[in-house]
Amino acid sequence: MFFIKLVAALIVMLGLAIYIVNNSIKAKVSPIEEVTSAPYEGLKFHNTAPRNPMSFSDTAALWVRFFTEKKVDTTPDINIPLRPVSRADLEALSSDTLHMVKLGHSSILLKVYGEYWLIDPVFSDRASPFQFVGPKRFHQPPISLEDLPPIDKVLISHNHYDHLDKASIKILLAKTQQFLVPKGVDGDLINWGVEANKIVTFDWWQELQTRQGLVAFTPTQHFSGRGMGDGNATLWGSWVIKTPQESVFFSGDSGYFSGFKEIGDKYGPFDLTMVETGAYDKDWADIHMKPEESIQAHMDLQGKVMMPIHNGTFDLAFHTWHDPFDRVVTEAERREVTLSTPEFGRIFSIIDLPPLTPWWQQAP
Structure with a gap:
């Protein structure tokens, strides 16, 4: 049986490689010519702390593991709680504070003093270059792209498929005034039709000073790539948003590193940190945090309340779908950290954050 699964895994890997090459997903990224704060050498960006390199055999073993290892409870056996959001709901919100909606995974909608901003909008059914294979959504977004009001800003943390969704961008480009992206990611957006x-x-x-306050792009410990030959050709990172009254942090994807303390020292304290808590594994421990490390990152950032993100929407690892929530709650209680766990679609403001709500534990 194991041999059959192994052969099947190799066939799938070969088929996907052929499909990618035949469909021209090979990246066309221009070299970064100016000096950058992020380490940049050999036409690639690098983390401040070197990653543990994966050999070809390591990579092959991971692919074999992905296709042959038995997964347990990685998709929900409950109906994920979802609060539908309408355009009228959003327009009824006041314009004198910062409102938020967790749309799914790491996708966040904000109403920032009257302006609508989106962070890492992924509305497609799959976090994948294809819509016939790859991680499939556990739930639909609480509002459709078509129903969204005009968007002032779209912020992208990096170009992985669960954070940068081509289909979503192609719909958003006609209703969005500005896209804030890491260096190199502009190439993809221009190819997709963004001016x-x-x-x-x-x-x-x-940093960028806006009418609502300060936006800053800050480091993470991660990587980038969407196709053949574009590994680390574009930058990755996190976002700081500081308005006259609120201060929030969005982590993007990251392994735990000293940069969180640097960000906290420079821009903290934060009223709310949205910290990656999900898709971790022993085979990529340096680029995705365990829940216990997510709590430490929040503390390094000098956060007051933490909202776990990067969970509850896609199966991207080997752990159970609810393990990120279970572990982060346990660690938060141990470290006396305040968590906010809103259901997808729940509208809230920074001055009235939802409490810890264990919605993932409801009966099927």
Whole structure:
């Protein structure tokens, strides 16, 4: 049986490789010519702390593990609680504070003093280059792209498929004024039809002053890539948003590293940190945090309340779908950290954050 699964895994890997090559998903990324704050050498970006390199055999073993290891409870046996959101609901919100909606995985909708912002919008059914294979959504978004009001800003943390969704961007480009993206990601957006004058690219520690306050792009410990030969050709990172009254942090994807303390020292304290808590594994421990490390990152950031993100929507690892929630709650109680776990679609403001609500534990 194991041999059959192994052969099947190899066939699938070969088929996907052929499909990618035949469908021209090979990246076309221009070299970054200017000096950058993020380490950049050999036409690739690098983390401040070197990653543990994966050999070809390591990579092959991981693929074999992915296709042959038995997964247990990685998809929900409950109906994920979802609160539908309408455009009228959003327009009824006041314009004198910062409102938020967790849409799914790491996708966040904000109403920032009257302006609508989206972070890492992924509305497709799968976090994949294909819509016939790859991680499939556990639930639909609480609002459709078509029903969203005009968007002032879309913020992208990095170009992985569960954070940068081509189909979503192609719909959003006609209703969005500005795209804030890491260096190099502008190439993808321009290829998809976004006008270059709508795009602002960011290096680590680069800031933008807006009418609502400060936006800054800050480091993470991760990587990038969407196809054949574009590994680390574009930058990755996190976002700081500081309005006159609120301060929030969005982690994007990251392994635990000293950069969280640097960000906290420079921009903290934060009223709310949205910290990656999900898709971790022993085979990629340096680029995704365990829940216990997510809590430590929140503390390094000088956060007051933490909202776990990067969970509850896609199966991207080997752990159970609810393990991120279970473990982060246990660690938060141990470290006396305040968590906010809103259901998808729940509208809230920074001055009235939802309490810890164990919605993932409801009976099927």
